[in-house]
Each structure stands twice: as structure tokens, then as C-alpha cells.
Amino acid sequence: MTKTADHPLLSDFGVAELIEWRRNLHRQPELSGQEERTAETVGAFLANTAPDRIITGIGGYGVAAIYDSGTPGLRVLLRCELDGLPIEDLADVPHRSTSPGKGHQCGHDGHMAILAGMARILGQQRPASGAVVLMFQPAEEDGSGALAVVNDAAFDALKSDYAFAIHNMPGIPFGQMLIKDGPVCCASRGMTLRLTGRTAHASQPEMGLSPMAAISRLMPGLTALSSPSGTPTGDFGFAVVTVTHAQMGAPAFGIAPGEARLFVTLRTLTNAAMSSLVERAEALAQEVAQGEGLDLEIGYSDVFVTTENDPDATAVVRKAMEEAAVPCNVGLLPMRASEDFGHFGRHAKAAIMLLGADEDRPALHNPDYDFPDELIPIGVKIYAAILKQLIGPERAAP
Incomplete structure (x- = not known):
């Protein structure tokens, strides 16, 4: 497993806890627009990290947490997804889905665990300036969730200068990241x-x-x-x-x-x-x-809609990955698959990244796909490096 000491506030024990939390989400997937229990689980975890504000019911079952430095600066939104797929889970793992015909074969459970790790860090150390928004978005798989979130009146409190998302991707070497500016998802x-x-x-x-x-x-x-x-x-x-x-x-x-x-x-x-x-x-x-x-x-x-990466946001990611020593290239981008993250680009300088889940792992949406737990600390490391570029090193939370 990747060493978890890449961030001083994310201990080996903390990552083990995130892994178990992720596996519990994997056991109980919910489909687009039906993520009530998942949203409750996320909200309970976020509450324990003492954010400055939690907003629920955004665009359906969306949940957001705001961690504010109390001083002027940029606001950065990090986004993940809540929903699973209408696919029978055939992965040979102890935490296989217990919901017949439903599974997390797109790895959204892992994306949530990465943002949960960021919540743990931000709860202990606020950014030096500005604020961070953690957005747990509903209904990505049917394309309706991001649009519902940004059209929700509650989104006014979440509008940010920058927005970022990570999506795991089998077929790419483990831990390698792909990013480019311009269109990246069809x-x-x-x-x-x-x-x-x-x-x-x-x-x-x-x-x-x-x-x-x-x-x-x-x-x-x-x-x-x-x-x-x-x-x-x-x-x-x-x-x-x-x-x-x-x-x-x-x-x-x-x-x-x-x-x-x-x-x-x-x-x-x-x-x-x-x-x-x-x-x-x-x-x-x-x-x-x-x-x-x-x-x-x-x-x-x-x-x-098409998902396009803003050039400035892409440049921030590339610089952050260089300093964090995370391999970064264009690879197979743009990709044929679609993503509703493009709607966030109407309100912020936005960029989505693909994080390699291993070349030999089953493809996304395959019935035997399971998010690799070892990606959780890497995803946290990536987001922490991006935040450091934009809003500086952390300071202790009040």
C-alpha cells in the first residue's frame, strides 16, 4: 500500500478508517437520485470534522461542507459523486454489494473516500486564506446531478473561483495522472x-x-x-x-x-x-x-454536456503535480466517456483529472470492478497539493 504519511494529518490509522468507510459505501450502493442513505452517511462523517457550514439537499441528495479560513482569498471547490450503477456486483471481495442489481463499478465510493480524507485534514487545519468547498454531488451517472446542483439556489453559497474533480481510471498505470486543457470528456x-x-x-x-x-x-x-x-x-x-x-x-x-x-x-x-x-x-x-x-x-x-478543462486550472494542477512528484501527462485524453462535471465550468475555472487505477484492472462499469483502496491517499495528496498552490499552507483550525 502507498505510504500514508504523504500528509502529516492523514496517519496510517486514518487511511485504514477511510478504507473501511469506503467499503461500507460499496456494500450499500444507491442509484442516481436515490442516494438518501449515502448522503446521510456522508453528512455524519463531515459533521465530525467540524466544518464551518454543512448544506444538504442540494440538487437532490447533494451534500456540501465549507471550510473557511476567515481571511480573504480564493475559494476552491472539490467535487465527488454519490451514486452507483444499475449493475450486479460480481467482484470477488468481502465488501461486495448487498443490494441486488446495484453496484459501485464506477468507483464513486473511492472518490467519496478521497474527499472524506480531505475533510479530515481541513477539519484539523484550515487553509491559510480563502475557503474550500467539498461537494458530494448526486446523480452523475444519468447526467442530471451537476446541473441540478448548480441550478439550486443553495449553490450560491458554494460558488468558487476554481473547481476540481478526480476520476479513477483503469487502463492507466497505477498512480499516474492524466490532464489536459480544452475538451476532455465527450x-x-x-x-x-x-x-x-x-x-x-x-x-x-x-x-x-x-x-x-x-x-x-x-x-x-x-x-x-x-x-x-x-x-x-x-x-x-x-x-x-x-x-x-x-x-x-x-x-x-x-x-x-x-x-x-x-x-x-x-x-x-x-x-x-x-x-x-x-x-x-x-x-x-x-x-x-x-x-x-x-x-x-x-x-x-x-x-x-462536454467537459472542458480551463487552461488556468490545468496549469495549477500540472504545477502542483510537479511539486508533489505525481507523474502527469495527457495520455488518452480527450476520452469518449461523458461526465457531468462540465456544468461546474460555467461557474469556476474547472479541471477534471484521471487517476490511474492500474492497467490490468477491470474496466469501469464492468461487473467485477472494485476501486483500489491504495488510490485513496494518492487522491488526498493530489488535492492537498492543488490547495497548497492556490490558498497556501494550512493553519490550525480554531
């Missing part, structure tokens, strides 16, 4: 197409109006809107359209179908490119539906 959204015709007896399909031909055209037609390159570069040079679910009619042999649904994920590097892709996808769907004489309904969910 915009994406779930597009639902509902095609309605008319059912008929299977012996007389000509008496109905089946969506079969439309679905058969739309699945390859929509995926053909993807760009040839699999690398997300350029404003309009990258797009991925993925059919994720198709349903047509009832599971019966005597009924010719009269309705179908198609779930499609749209993905681009920038918000402008997403607008263009949405326009093209909708035009194709309308053309096909009209050609087959079908009614069409289009809906959207899981909407993520």
Missing part, C-alpha cells in the same frame, strides 16, 4: 424513438402497419452517422452513434407489431457538434417514419 445523450403504426393479426399483416421496415432502416442508418475515426478530435471530426436497445411489438406469434422503440446513444466531442448530430439524427428518423406512414415521437435522457 458530450452525449440518450435518444429514444417511438414509432407507432397499427397492429394486426399475424395471419393478415397487410391489415396493419408494422414498424419493422423502419426499424430495419434506422439501426444501420443512424450508426452510419458515426465518424470514421474512433478518436475524439476536432470540433466536428468525431461522432459515435450506438444503438443500445430495440423493442418491437409484443412477444407473441399471433400479432403483427404496430409499435417499436429504439434507444440510441449520440456522442460528440463538443456541444456544437452534438447540436449538429441531433439535427441529422432527427431528420433521418422523421424521413424514415414518414416514408413508412408511421407516427414518430422523439425523446432524450441522460444528457451530458
Whole structure:
């Protein structure tokens, strides 16, 4: 395990406590918008660190703690996520999820433990100037949480000059950090197409109006809107359209179908490119539906804007990592995956970092993924180095 003495206020015992706390969160995951018990657990931990203020119920079940120096200076927000995934936990560990069909395969339990470590430190030593906000955000996995937080009236008390987030990432050497300025996570959204015709007896399909031909055209037609390159570069040079679910009619042999649904994920590097892709996808769907004489309904969910790193925030991270001797490079960025952290960039100079969880570890969202506990003190070290760059060394709390 990585030595925990990287910060004098985070002892070996303190890290062991954070590990057990993380594992308890792992046993009891809650889905996006349902994180009531998780929020209560977080709030109880934060209360024991004596912050100057705790705010609950932000954007749903969001929890924030403010640690104020009492002197003028920058305000820095550090963010993690509360929610798990609707995935069965198959990891061979004693702390495997006890909630059927739910798991923390994205490592949000580990992100919470890192911020809990920062709360322990800030509770003992306030920053030299300014203030630190620890934001435990709900509903990241469906893209709704960050937007709900920043649109909540309570967020006015949390607005900061800088905002930072860490996301663990398998496939990257352990403890190595990836960061770059500009777009780092893609915009994406779930597009639902509902095609309605008319059912008929299977012996007389000509008496109905089946969506079969439309679905058969739309699945390859929509995926053909993807760009040839699999690398997300350029404003309009990258797009991925993925059919994720198709349903047509009832599971019966005597009924010719009269309705179908198609779930499609749209993905681009920038918000402008997403607008263009949405326009093209909708035009194709309308053309096909009209050609087959079908009614069409289009809906959207899981909407993520692009996440862009501010150049100044990125420069702060790079300098802090150089002084903290944490390996830092661009690596595979920008990445195809989406993150709702981009909404914080509307209110602060923001940057998100990817922290290597090991090259041989299962990928995120795999049923056997488990956050490596050894990353907790490294994440704390990274955040402490960033805070030192912006608001100076700590002073004893009153």
C-alpha cells in the first residue's frame, strides 16, 4: 500500500478508517437520485470534522461542507459523486454489494473516500486564506446531478473561483495522472424513438402497419452517422452513434407489431457538434417514419454536456503535480466517456483529472470492478497539493 504519511494529518490509522468507510459505501450502493442513505452517511462523517457550514439537499441528495479560513482569498471547490450503477456486483471481495442489481463499478465510493480524507485534514487545519468547498454531488451517472446542483439556489453559497474533480481510471498505470486543457470528456445523450403504426393479426399483416421496415432502416442508418475515426478530435471530426436497445411489438406469434422503440446513444466531442448530430439524427428518423406512414415521437435522457478543462486550472494542477512528484501527462485524453462535471465550468475555472487505477484492472462499469483502496491517499495528496498552490499552507483550525 502507498505510504500514508504523504500528509502529516492523514496517519496510517486514518487511511485504514477511510478504507473501511469506503467499503461500507460499496456494500450499500444507491442509484442516481436515490442516494438518501449515502448522503446521510456522508453528512455524519463531515459533521465530525467540524466544518464551518454543512448544506444538504442540494440538487437532490447533494451534500456540501465549507471550510473557511476567515481571511480573504480564493475559494476552491472539490467535487465527488454519490451514486452507483444499475449493475450486479460480481467482484470477488468481502465488501461486495448487498443490494441486488446495484453496484459501485464506477468507483464513486473511492472518490467519496478521497474527499472524506480531505475533510479530515481541513477539519484539523484550515487553509491559510480563502475557503474550500467539498461537494458530494448526486446523480452523475444519468447526467442530471451537476446541473441540478448548480441550478439550486443553495449553490450560491458554494460558488468558487476554481473547481476540481478526480476520476479513477483503469487502463492507466497505477498512480499516474492524466490532464489536459480544452475538451476532455465527450458530450452525449440518450435518444429514444417511438414509432407507432397499427397492429394486426399475424395471419393478415397487410391489415396493419408494422414498424419493422423502419426499424430495419434506422439501426444501420443512424450508426452510419458515426465518424470514421474512433478518436475524439476536432470540433466536428468525431461522432459515435450506438444503438443500445430495440423493442418491437409484443412477444407473441399471433400479432403483427404496430409499435417499436429504439434507444440510441449520440456522442460528440463538443456541444456544437452534438447540436449538429441531433439535427441529422432527427431528420433521418422523421424521413424514415414518414416514408413508412408511421407516427414518430422523439425523446432524450441522460444528457451530458462536454467537459472542458480551463487552461488556468490545468496549469495549477500540472504545477502542483510537479511539486508533489505525481507523474502527469495527457495520455488518452480527450476520452469518449461523458461526465457531468462540465456544468461546474460555467461557474469556476474547472479541471477534471484521471487517476490511474492500474492497467490490468477491470474496466469501469464492468461487473467485477472494485476501486483500489491504495488510490485513496494518492487522491488526498493530489488535492492537498492543488490547495497548497492556490490558498497556501494550512493553519490550525480554531
